[in-house]
Amino acid sequence: MKILEVKGLMKNYGKSEILKDVNFEVNTHEVIGFIGPNGAGKTTTMKCISGLTGFHQGSIQVDGHDIKKDRIEALKYQTSMIEGPALYPELSGKENIKLFASLRGVSKERVDEMIEMTKLGKNINRKVSQYSMGMKQRVGLAISLMSNPKLIMLDEPTNGLDPSGVIDLLTLVKELATKEEIGILFSSHTLADVEKIADRIIFIKDGQLIDESQFVKDQSIVYEVKTEEDINDILKDQFVFEYNEVVKTYTIRLEKKEDLNELLQLFSKNQVTVLDISKVEQSIEDVYKDIYYD
Numbered sequence: 001m002k003i004l005e006v007k008g009l010m011k012n013y014g015k016s017e018i019l020k021d022v023n024f025e026v027n028t029h030e031v032i033g034f035i036g037p038n039g040a041g042k043t044t045t046m047k048c049i050s051g052l053t054g055f056h057q058g059s060i061q062v063d064g065h066d067i068k069k070d071r072i073e074a075l076k077y078q079t080s081m082i083e084g085p086a087l088y089p090e091l092s093g094k095e096n097i098k099l100f101a102s103l104r105g106v107s108k109e110r111v112d113e114m115i116e117m118t119k120l121g122k123n124i125n126r127k128v129s130q131y132s133m134g135m136k137q138r139v140g141l142a143i144s145l146m147s148n149p150k151l152i153m154l155d156e157p158t159n160g161l162d163p164s165g166v167i168d169l170l171t172l173v174k175e176l177a178t179k180e181e182i183g184i185l186f187s188s189h190t191l192a193d194v195e196k197i198a199d200r201i202i203f204i205k206d207g208q209l210i211d212e213s214q215f216v217k218d219q220s221i222v223y224e225v226k227t228e229e230d231i232n233d234i235l236k237d238q239f240v241f242e243y244n245e246v247v248k249t250y251t252i253r254l255e256k257k258e259d260l261n262e263l264l265q266l267f268s269k270n271q272v273t274v275l276d277i278s279k280v281e282q283s284i285e286d287v288y289k290d291i292y293y294d
């Protein structure tokens with residue numbers, strides 16, 4: 001089920017066009033990775049969705065409620081952690097959680113559940129001003145989750161977490177999306193984190209989303225073939241390829257998936273002994289380089 005729909009979103013700051021026709025959707029049970037370099041427009045997009053800033057054109061619907069026409073309902077079913085958790089530094093983690101719980105009418109049981117989830121132990125009673133970034137993130141996440149939102153936006157939530165904190169958070173995010181009726185928009189500069197949990201990835205560059213289907217297509221058509229034989233003549237009329245003499249491997253680019261059959265038939269017809277054949281999976285780093293490095 002569609003929980004967020006962003007259509008034709010345009011946003012200016014002064015004369016600068018920051019978002020230029022941004023369109024995407026998030027469904028329940030989905031984690032959407034949101035990737036882009038500094039200044040591409042991720043935070044601004046999230047701020048528009050969470051009502052923290054306005055926008056000039058386009059529409060945003062959360063659970064079918066338009067953020068401009070039906071603001072209260074559109075904001076009711078979402079929660080976000082943007083530019084770090086907003087906490088009261090002079091209060092303890094527990095007091096922060098309780099304060100937000102009372103504002104949102106959250107039950108005591110849910111508060112206890114959220115305190116448990118932070119895994120902060122006795123530290124939950126220390127002032128937030130004495131917390132590390134990771135500890136603040138945990139409390140911020142507990143506050144985000146306590147009112148059972150349908151859409152959660154997390155802007156670089158793994159920032160400042162140690163490796164075990166990152167693993168815990170990613171596991172929690174994935175579990176939430178699997179078990180609960182929620183969709184998650186998750187931005188991060190750590191591509192490996194996004195790759196681990198995202199069901200889909202959207203890439204933003206200079207305020208515009210990039211059509212990622214291009215990369216899905218490319219991903220399926222590069223094969224590496226290892227053979228001791230010289231197959232240059234066999235391949236040259238039909239395929240684009242490169243040969244690496246050191247590892248005796250041909251890297252062959254197919255135009256479409258079905259061409260793999262033709263390639264295999266060609267080998268069979270010419271009695272080529274293939275020592276190994278494997279599809280080259282494009283890593284998210286490769287995709288990132290293709291999009292952002294001119």
Ligand SMILES: Nc1ncnc2c1ncn2[C@@H]1O[C@H](COP(=O)(O)OP(=O)(O)OP(=O)(O)O)[C@@H](O)[C@H]1O
Nearest residue numbers: 013014016018036037038039040041042043044045
């Ligand atoms: N309040 C503001 N006033 C003017 N310009 C702004 C404001 N907030 C953001 N911008 C500009 O909007 C653009 C997009 O910024 P945004 O914070 O959305 O990028 P981002 O993709 O989240 O980057 P990062 O990865 O660094 O967090 C940048 O050029 C930024 O300078």
